[in-house]
Each structure stands twice: as C-alpha cells, then as structure tokens.
Amino acid sequence: MSAVTQMATRPGEAAAASSPSAPSRRRKLNLTRKVADNIAGFVFLIPWIIGMVVLVLGPFVTSLYLSFTNYDLFTKSDWIGLQNYIDLFTKDSKFIKSLIVTFTYVLVSVPLRLIVALALAVLLNRKMRGLTFYRSVFYLPSMLGGSVGIAVLWRQVFGGDGIINQILAFLGIDGPNWIADPKYALMTIIALAIWQFGSPMVIFLAALRNVPKELEEAAAIDGADKTRTFFSVVLPCITPIVFFNLVMQMITAFQAFTPSYIISGGTGGPVNSTLFYSLYLYQQAFSYFKMGYASAMAWILVGVIGVFTAIIFVSSKKWVFYGDE
Incomplete structure (x- = not known):
C-alpha cells in the first residue's frame, strides 16, 4: 500500500499529528500566565521607576555634569573640566x-x-x-x-x-x-x-x-x-x-x-x-x-x-x- 493510501485511510492520526498536544497547550498557558503576572508587576512598579528616574537618577547624573561646569543658577553653564x-x-x-x-x-x-x-x-x-x-x-x-x-x-x-x-x-x-x-x-x-x-x-x-x-x-x-x-x-x-x-x-x-x-x-x-x-x-x-x-x-x-x-x-x-x- 502506498504512502498516499495510508494517509488517506488514517485521517484521525494525521489530524492528531498536526494538532498541539495537551502538555504543549499547558506549557503555553503557563507561559501566558507568567507573562501576564510579570506585566502586572511592571505596571505596579511604574510609579517607583518614575520616581527613581526623576528624583534620584536624574539629579544624580545632573549633579555629576554640573560639577564640571561653572553653573550659577542665573547664567548658562560653561564646561570647565576639573x-x-x-x-x-x-x-x-x-x-x-x-x-x-x-x-x-x-x-x-x-x-x-x-x-x-x-x-x-x-x-x-x-x-x-x-x-x-x-x-x-x-x-x-x-x-x-x-x-x-x-x-x-x-x-x-x-x-x-x-x-x-x-x-x-x-x-x-x-x-x-x-x-x-x-x-x-x-x-x-x-x-x-x-x-x-x-x-x-x-x-x-x-x-x-x-x-x-x-x-x-x-x-x-x-x-x-x-x-x-x-x-x-x-x-x-x-x-x-x-x-x-x-x-x-x-x-x-x-x-x-x-x-x-x-x-x-x-x-x-x-x-x-x-x-x-x-x-x-x-x-x-x-x-x-x-x-x-x-x-x-x-x-x-x-x-x-x-x-x-x-x-x-x-x-x-x-x-x-x-x-x-
């Protein structure tokens, strides 16, 4: 019997082979849940991240830059190095x-x-x-x-x-x-x-x-x-x-x-x-x-x-x- 005939006589097996298995579906579902949990965590962290960048990292980097300038609050700063x-x-x-x-x-x-x-x-x-x-x-x-x-x-x-x-x-x-x-x-x-x-x-x-x-x-x-x-x-x-x-x-x-x-x-x-x-x-x-x-x-x-x-x-x-x- 040819391979074409075998596939024709076993359509259920072919469908089963082409569809994802139950363990695979569970793995994808668990992965989706983990991604959703991580997204929720990042959403709750957004206020902290904004505060960290605006109130800590921003002034941190700015002060480092200003330490190499003659900035006096009223005039444009000039780079003077060390x-x-x-x-x-x-x-x-x-x-x-x-x-x-x-x-x-x-x-x-x-x-x-x-x-x-x-x-x-x-x-x-x-x-x-x-x-x-x-x-x-x-x-x-x-x-x-x-x-x-x-x-x-x-x-x-x-x-x-x-x-x-x-x-x-x-x-x-x-x-x-x-x-x-x-x-x-x-x-x-x-x-x-x-x-x-x-x-x-x-x-x-x-x-x-x-x-x-x-x-x-x-x-x-x-x-x-x-x-x-x-x-x-x-x-x-x-x-x-x-x-x-x-x-x-x-x-x-x-x-x-x-x-x-x-x-x-x-x-x-x-x-x-x-x-x-x-x-x-x-x-x-x-x-x-x-x-x-x-x-x-x-x-x-x-x-x-x-x-x-x-x-x-x-x-x-x-x-x-x-x-x-």
Missing part, C-alpha cells in the same frame, strides 16, 4: 577646614555614640521594673535630636547665660561661652550627637536578646565573671550589629547639617570651628549660588564616604564574626 576640583584642593582654605572639622566630628562622635548606646542596651537588657518606659525615654532623644527645635534648645543650654553655665556658677565655676569659644564650640555639637544614641541602642538591644544563653551559661561554668563574659562571648556574637551600626552612623555623621547650621547661625561658628562640610556645601550652593562648585563638593563627599565605608568593610574581616565561623 577646575572646580582643582580649586577646592588648591585655593579654598575653608574647604580644607570643613574637611578637618567634619573628620573630627565623625571620628569622635560616632565611637562615643556607639559606646553609650551599647552600654545602655546592656543595662536595659536586664529584667527590671518599668523596662518598657525606660526604653521609650532613652529612645526619645533620637526622635527629637535631629530637629531644629532641639538644636535651638541646645544653643540656649550652652550659651553664655545657659543652663550649663548657671549650674557651674552655682558651684563657683565661671564657665565659658561654649558656643562662641572655638575651643568648645565643636564639642557642644559632638555632645548633641552623642545624646542621640536611641536608634543604635534599640538595634543593640535586639542583638543582645538574640545572644544564645547557653554560651553565657557555659562561660559562667568556666568561672568567667560578667565583664569577661561580655567581652569574650557577648560582644563577639553581636559584632555584625556593631558593624552595621558603625557604617550607618558614620554615613549619617558625614552628612550632619542641622546642628551646625542652627547652633552656629549658619556661619560655621567662631573661626569656622563648626563649619561642617555639608554646611559649607550649602553656603556655596545657596548663599553664593555656585552650583557647579557645590556639585563638585557633593561628589567629593560621596567619594570620602565611599572610602571610609570600604575601609570598614575590609577591616571587618578581622573583627566581625558570624554564626558559621
């Missing part, structure tokens, strides 16, 4: 001063804030009456500390006739004008930063609650006192949280602006002793309208934060211990 960056490091003494002030603030305030936060977290980790109330009270400074009102209050507290000097006068001590004295002006802002310990304290407290109790019990059985147990058992267990808090607090400290602006009246304090980098950047941008110059400063700040963050990450290999190590 001149802004060269002028910052070779002609602007206030720029160097702002770097020194900011580095001092970061290197002093961040460790002290973390030490205070950890000490209070250890204290609040014990069983005691009114613990919830104490946690709320200690966290309150972090909620209020970054506000303009607290900065104004801090300026009054450390003023020439402020509460601090009134207490010192009661003790027979003639206190200085803390805000107006270059020796102490930066110290008052550092004190305000240390006072805002609530946020890292809460994170430390959560970490302390997750330290395995059997490790502390084993240390106690071996004869270790509470101090030895803390430094040999508890602290190594929470080093990932110490690392996290260190990075976050360091980045926040480099961007500090409100305390310096309010306490110094926007001038940078006596002899520029509280001229934070962000405050000087603000002056260049909105007092002198040197937007290109300020953009270059902003990108230098990004680089500085990146370098410090990289140093912390590299060094963390030697002092951060994870559960699987």
Whole structure:
C-alpha cells in the first residue's frame, strides 16, 4: 500500500499529528500566565521607576555634569573640566577646614555614640521594673535630636547665660561661652550627637536578646565573671550589629547639617570651628549660588564616604564574626 493510501485511510492520526498536544497547550498557558503576572508587576512598579528616574537618577547624573561646569543658577553653564576640583584642593582654605572639622566630628562622635548606646542596651537588657518606659525615654532623644527645635534648645543650654553655665556658677565655676569659644564650640555639637544614641541602642538591644544563653551559661561554668563574659562571648556574637551600626552612623555623621547650621547661625561658628562640610556645601550652593562648585563638593563627599565605608568593610574581616565561623 502506498504512502498516499495510508494517509488517506488514517485521517484521525494525521489530524492528531498536526494538532498541539495537551502538555504543549499547558506549557503555553503557563507561559501566558507568567507573562501576564510579570506585566502586572511592571505596571505596579511604574510609579517607583518614575520616581527613581526623576528624583534620584536624574539629579544624580545632573549633579555629576554640573560639577564640571561653572553653573550659577542665573547664567548658562560653561564646561570647565576639573577646575572646580582643582580649586577646592588648591585655593579654598575653608574647604580644607570643613574637611578637618567634619573628620573630627565623625571620628569622635560616632565611637562615643556607639559606646553609650551599647552600654545602655546592656543595662536595659536586664529584667527590671518599668523596662518598657525606660526604653521609650532613652529612645526619645533620637526622635527629637535631629530637629531644629532641639538644636535651638541646645544653643540656649550652652550659651553664655545657659543652663550649663548657671549650674557651674552655682558651684563657683565661671564657665565659658561654649558656643562662641572655638575651643568648645565643636564639642557642644559632638555632645548633641552623642545624646542621640536611641536608634543604635534599640538595634543593640535586639542583638543582645538574640545572644544564645547557653554560651553565657557555659562561660559562667568556666568561672568567667560578667565583664569577661561580655567581652569574650557577648560582644563577639553581636559584632555584625556593631558593624552595621558603625557604617550607618558614620554615613549619617558625614552628612550632619542641622546642628551646625542652627547652633552656629549658619556661619560655621567662631573661626569656622563648626563649619561642617555639608554646611559649607550649602553656603556655596545657596548663599553664593555656585552650583557647579557645590556639585563638585557633593561628589567629593560621596567619594570620602565611599572610602571610609570600604575601609570598614575590609577591616571587618578581622573583627566581625558570624554564626558559621
């Protein structure tokens, strides 16, 4: 029998061969559903994507471009290449001063804030009456500390006739004008930063609650006192949280602006002793309208934060211990 005859005598088989199988139809249906789900997901992401492009990536790229121009908000910008960056490091003494002030603030305030936060977290980790109330009270400074009102209050507290000097006068001590004295002006802002310990304290407290109790019990059985147990058992267990808090607090400290602006009246304090980098950047941008110059400063700040963050990450290999190590 010829092939033509066989095909003629088996029309059902030929139709079955030419039509898609049931598994194939199911695969196509599943693929269609996945495409529909992805489309729905992208639709819901559109507002976020628009915000990301318009509010983040757009200004990000624009500021990078402006850092190579002499843009001043009122005239057409001209491309000047690296001149802004060269002028910052070779002609602007206030720029160097702002770097020194900011580095001092970061290197002093961040460790002290973390030490205070950890000490209070250890204290609040014990069983005691009114613990919830104490946690709320200690966290309150972090909620209020970054506000303009607290900065104004801090300026009054450390003023020439402020509460601090009134207490010192009661003790027979003639206190200085803390805000107006270059020796102490930066110290008052550092004190305000240390006072805002609530946020890292809460994170430390959560970490302390997750330290395995059997490790502390084993240390106690071996004869270790509470101090030895803390430094040999508890602290190594929470080093990932110490690392996290260190990075976050360091980045926040480099961007500090409100305390310096309010306490110094926007001038940078006596002899520029509280001229934070962000405050000087603000002056260049909105007092002198040197937007290109300020953009270059902003990108230098990004680089500085990146370098410090990289140093912390590299060094963390030697002092951060994870559960699987």
